[in-house]
Amino acid sequence: MSASSQAPIAFEPGAHADGKDAKKSEDVPANAVSATPKKKEPPPESPESIRQRSYVVLSFWAIILIIGLPIWWKTTAIYRARLPLDQMMDWADGRACRPVFPLRISIEADSLQDHEAQHLLRTTQHALDDLNDFSAHHLRLELSPSNASTAATGLSTGGVENEELALVIRLLPGTTTKADLQSYAPILDIYYTPNQIPSSSSSSSSLGNYIANRLRGMFAEEQAMISYLLSTSSAPPERSPKALAPEVAESLAKWTTRSMKYSRTYHLTFSLFTPTATPSSWDIASALEEHLKPLLESFSSISNFTIDTQVQLYATPGVSGNVLKKEDLSGFINAAEWPLSPSIGGAPTINFIIYVGDMEVEGGGKGWLIPQWGGVVIQSDISDLRPAMLIFSNQLMSLLGAPESGSLPLRLMTLVRVRSAGLLLKASGTMGSLARLTLALPSISIPRSVADGVYTTIEHLRKACDGLGGQEALENARIAEEAAEKAFFEKSMVGQVYFPDEHKLAVYMPLLGPVGVPLVMTVLKEVRAWRKRRRGSR
């Protein structure tokens, strides 16, 4: 371009000259020569050279379009693996899975006649269904096999035969009506008086109502937990249960903030902190063996635990004073000085601390729980670790998210169901976030590993959803959640999030400007000349 203006011989753009002539000839065809008397018209161009010029221009453009553009496209394209966005959004919006927790409750009624038992079952189920307003959490009664073998039609369906029973009710004749929940097995003993046996004609029975109320009371907390989880997720509103009472919702909100994120393995660290040099040893090994190991063993189907202990001397707490106020409790742990470093490996650490000292918490009590972190007990004498261990066991249960009431086996089973629901919802939510992110940022790359993670997640979510309530569902939900998090936090996705357009322009401009302008201008001129020629020939 620049060369043309400096050249001694004037470069006359052929097309341009033609165009100008065309205009002139249209306006004043007669005295075109006399208007510029000094200027000689160049001889008309031969059609051959015109054709040659258009071939030149064409070939340049052909090279650019056929070779240049694809190369540019290929080298600057960002790899975006195809994600099943619709499916992901379905999961996030709760369309793909309807979380249902069918709880099988078996009734052992050896003392009753079959038809009586059947009738009782029916009336109780009826009473239960009347009481229940939350379809996702459904108690299903059935007769235990000893009864059911003779029963023609149980209420249990064949599809759920492999699920474990949530509870066994044993109906025993007694003098008064009372219920007795066994502490170490999921068995509820119900004593009934003989006059409570329902007659086959009545549609309801007092014993049936009693059992139904009793069951509802036992599972109320679990129901509230699950409905709270569903209400906080983005499930469609028609499916979530009616609003929870404010105080229940508040206590459940506390429960979610308190409990640790679910993991297959937890590290438990028991630490003895003392402000002086004594005591420098404690009998922790036997205390753990006696008070904590049994609890951890019963947890083994949900989570595994590793335990370590330490003694730390000359440790001063983060607050001073002998009476700790409520607001001091959060600052008690001296995070800067106490060696409570997080564990290595993926598993989270739960810390339990015995602080040897004469401190007292305002309003009584010697121990408190730190949400998602652990527990503290202040104790001046460590010769007997039993009280501290009992507090720690309670704290551990609530840190792991177990419900507060019920017998241990029931609490654990509830924990399995609540945890699988929570993980399921969390993984689904992550899927939704990932799908929205993918749509919102078209410039980020999506490596194949993310797509693989998404497919793994969806596969395991499907499995978890189908078998909700059991151990396998928990395991599947855990795998799904892990894969979802891994896919969402894929490192290579974040790297290219922001590569601004100005930046690209700055890189391309020095080349594209000087090369592109002559190419485009020439095409325009050629087109104009061609139109003129066509008009002229017509």
Next chain:
Amino acid sequence: MRQFHSLLLCLSCLSFTLASSDYHEQLLLKPLHPSLLLASFNFQSNTTLASFEQQNFRYFPRSLGQILQHANTRELHLRFSLGRWDAESWGARPWGGAREGGTGVELWAWVEAETDEVADGRWLTLTNALSGLFCASLNFIDSTRTTRPIMSFQPSGDHKNSTFESLHLLHGTLPREVVCTENLTPFLKLLPCKGKAGISSLLDGHKLFDASWQSMSIDVRPICPLASNDCQLQITQTIDMVLDIQRSKRPRDNPIPRPVPNEELKCDTSKPYHTEDTCYPLDTAAREEEWTLSQIFGHPLKGACPLATDGIDPVCISVPHARQVFSSEGSHEHKDSSGFMRCYHLDSEKDFELVLPQQEISEKAPLEQPLLYAERSFIGYGQERGGVQAILTNPSLTEAVDFIYMESLPWFMKLYLHTLNAKINGLDTHQDVIQEMYYRPALDRKRGTQLEIRILIPANSTVVLTYDFEKAILRYTEYPPDANRGFDVAPAVITIGNVSIRTTSLLLPLPTPDFSMPYNVIILTSTVMALSFGFIFNLLVRRFVAVDEADQWDVRSVRLKVAALIKGKLKRFRKRVKMEKKE
């Protein structure tokens, strides 16, 4: 000094015999010439291997124990060092150099693993975890900075023969790392008394990192007495530092050195030219500096650590018995028969203070001669090639010294092994100076060069070891932010039996590009391409005509055209305004 050294050795013997005792600590003070003080802190705690495996930690730090278990590490040595040990005037190194690392951070460990790949994985876990624990950039010890020494390092712990087969030694250095207070704080947290009592209460980042030379070390090793199954795991932490007494005595609130007022100058009044304003400084070499413990460390020692119950005196000072040393009440002095060592038993309740007044004594604690003097430097010039020269001197008049010299060089320093040359006393001799050699060449961006040479130096001789290398050109992104500073090359490690010596690290300047280059290159190449393209394109597309046939570029006509255009627009605009008004 020999007594000093023998005491150290004796202490390590004690630690074997007193393995049942769980915790022990000791501070050794040793004045060095001129007006310097070497302070060696030693902390040692044991745990039975059984309770370690059960993760019941008492004196052994849990945070470190957990890492060792997670990474299947059986023996660990970690060093943080700063400064240069001046062997010519300070003599042999404390602990025979065994508790010392090269400048920056040095880590070596025996990791149990079935294959090399597994070992590498565990090593990565280990470095990452330690990096978090010690707030150091240990996670930057990648494959290019990791070597597997063959001859230089031997395990110091007792390993069972069955596990010994599957142990992998890995060694990594970070010569660039600046050791600082944030590394000391986690170090102190590992101690049972945590700097609140005992000798560790003297440790303070301000003083430690103000030292002329300092080294922190952590060693973890298993100890299994022969014919017994109750193995123990021992952690030894040491801090050695050489403090300038004058500098340490500066008041903390006024640390800027100022000229001494005229009346306080110590002048040699015997000189004839001595007047009010002319002073010849008095030779103070014969006089011992005056200092106290709290002057040097900022505060007195806060009583003994009550956990150290083995009866070993926690503070020792190596000065001639003729030197006056006053200690605070409640402590008991024990003088050593050798004549140069005294130790103090402390009260755990009271602060402890040592006062050494100014004194003129001729007797000095003797310096122990090091086995070898080593010095290493770059030779050559230019951006392309260079050389390294190591000067190794055997000061002994009677005995030859046999040692292993290990270099681990970064991959971008490409060693020419054929240029490796050893000269004895300036002569190319045919004597076998180089006895044995292990060489593992570098792979670009994958691993560094590893060179281990066994050298024998005859008595009273100097060996000059030289080799040449080529500097690689790095990729744009491989340069650190301060590329012009140069690249640190790890110190060479010299192993003479149990004694080890490290040279200083080197700073290698590499050809450094101009980092605004990519845009310049883009713009320049684009311009060149655009120019050539435009030229060719115009030649091909334009039509050549004679000058008088070309369109004349007439400025007046352009001006008229523009004026007519503006007029037309204005007219139209006015019309529209009128129309609107009418409406």
